[in-house]
Amino acid sequence: MRRRPQVTERSTLAFRDLVAESVAGLLQRPGRSALTVLGTVIGIAAFVAILGLTATASGQIGKNFDALKQSTVTVTDVGDNQPHDRDNPAPVDFPADADARARRVIGVQSAGVYWHLQLDHATVSGQPLLTANDAARGSGLPVYAVSPGLFTAAQVAVGHGTLFNAFHESRHERVAVLGAAAASRLGITQLDAHPAVFINGTAFTVVGILSNTVQLPELLLAVLLPSSTALQFYGAPAPSEPAQMLVRVRPGAAQVVATELAVALRPDQSRLLLATAPPDPHMLRDQVDHDLTGLFLGLAGICLAIGAVGIMNTTLVAVIERVPEIGLRRSLGARPRHIAIQFLAETATLGGLGGLIGTSVGLLTVLGVAVIKHWTALLNPNLVLPAPLLGLVVGALAGVYPAIRAARIEPLEALRR
Numbered sequence: 001m002r003r004r005p006q007v008t009e010r011s012t013l014a015f016r017d018l019v020a021e022s023v024a025g026l027l028q029r030p031g032r033s034a035l036t037v038l039g040t041v042i043g044i045a046a047f048v049a050i051l052g053l054t055a056t057a058s059g060q061i062g063k064n065f066d067a068l069k070q071s072t073v074t075v076t077d078v079g080d081n082q083p084h085d086r087d088n089p090a091p092v093d094f095p096a097d098a099d100a101r102a103r104r105v106i107g108v109q110s111a112g113v114y115w116h117l118q119l120d121h122a123t124v125s126g127q128p129l130l131t132a133n134d135a136a137r138g139s140g141l142p143v144y145a146v147s148p149g150l151f152t153a154a155q156v157a158v159g160h161g162t163l164f165n166a167f168h169e170s171r172h173e174r175v176a177v178l179g180a181a182a183a184s185r186l187g188i189t190q191l192d193a194h195p196a197v198f199i200n201g202t203a204f205t206v207v208g209i210l211s212n213t214v215q216l217p218e219l220l221l222a223v224l225l226p227s228s229t230a231l232q233f234y235g236a237p238a239p240s241e242p243a244q245m246l247v248r249v250r251p252g253a254a255q256v257v258a259t260e261l262a263v264a265l266r267p268d269q270s271r272l273l274l275a276t277a278p279p280d281p282h283m284l285r286d287q288v289d290h291d292l293t294g295l296f297l298g299l300a301g302i303c304l305a306i307g308a309v310g311i312m313n314t315t316l317v318a319v320i321e322r323v324p325e326i327g328l329r330r331s332l333g334a335r336p337r338h339i340a341i342q343f344l345a346e347t348a349t350l351g352g353l354g355g356l357i358g359t360s361v362g363l364l365t366v367l368g369v370a371v372i373k374h375w376t377a378l379l380n381p382n383l384v385l386p387a388p389l390l391g392l393v394v395g396a397l398a399g400v401y402p403a404i405r406a407a408r409i410e411p412l413e414a415l416r417r
Helices: 015-028 030-068 097-105 149-153 167-168 180-186 217-221 227-234 252-266 282-321 325-331 334-371 387-398 402-407 411-416
Strands: 072-077 108-116 142-148 154-160 173-176 197-199 204-213 221-224 246-248 271-278
Touching: 030 282, 030 334, 030 387, 030 411, 072 252, 097 108, 108 149, 108 227, 142 227, 142 411, 149 246, 167 227, 167 402, 173 180, 173 402, 180 204, 180 217, 204 217, 221 402, 246 252, 252 271, 282 325, 282 334, 282 402, 325 334, 325 411, 334 387, 334 402, 387 402
Parallel strands: 142 221, 173 204
Antiparallel strands: 072 246, 072 271, 108 142, 108 246, 154 204, 173 221, 197 204
């Protein structure tokens, strides 16, 4: 009687069995599995939070750019301003009523002329200089000639006293306004006694002290004189530092105002003045957005790489510890690919779970920061929604090498351990 050949059925691994085995493998050591998930949680949370905060911060930057977009125009005196003697000073190419003329242009809110006085061996002091030794006490602070309209255009804040105005300007009054830093260096903190500041020995009564300014921060460390007074005492500005006009305009009106200002100020010789508007900040804002996004995407990628390395290391340790289990399964008919798929399923499950939790943590982080900073949270669904899937992919990729190591374990060698 001939014996019929025995046929061995091919080993298969059903999806249900794969899920059961993977879950059982993860639950064998819940502490280690939780720590492995934590690595992915941190990576995905950092990824979502960084992208969300980048978009939110970029939106805030964009709002600030739009708020300041084309809000100022600068007019420069490009004519021939050669210095003249003090008894017969030549006026700058800005007309005496330049502030008023500029305000008549549609879109202009305020305007003022200013220039830096280049004085030879200038000495500024809070007390009269009587001898050469007294001159050493001078502070050397910069001195600016300004028209009254500049204070409004620069949006200054007055800490003490008041500002000189059109009355002082028309009468060439010897008055001065000090910036906060300049007043501190001169030791002038109160104006009750009507203190004076001495410029090369000439006294100017201090009528006010600035505490802050939105534009032209250099005014806070300077002595400011009425432009008419400065012309009378020190002549026209040097060609190297010509007079300028700061013009504050309504948002979006800068380009139009810049084309009209020179003619409005000097209809007879508009070529003497050059009006320039700031460039459109869209290009700068887009560049800032691009740089921020690139930087933070790199940081998010590093976080994800750290999480992937954590999963891979933990899975490698699990493979070493589960060698007897792998050998037993191989001896019972499990194929190498079944072992590899099981470990891949475990790491993918850890990655997906970490992705879900990390996405939630990242979203809460973005919302929390936006609430604290009073920002508008901006979240791109195309980046946030795939984040859990990204965690699953990272987990699966991190498990490739450990899965290959597990699949190559020989049954006989495994059972000997």
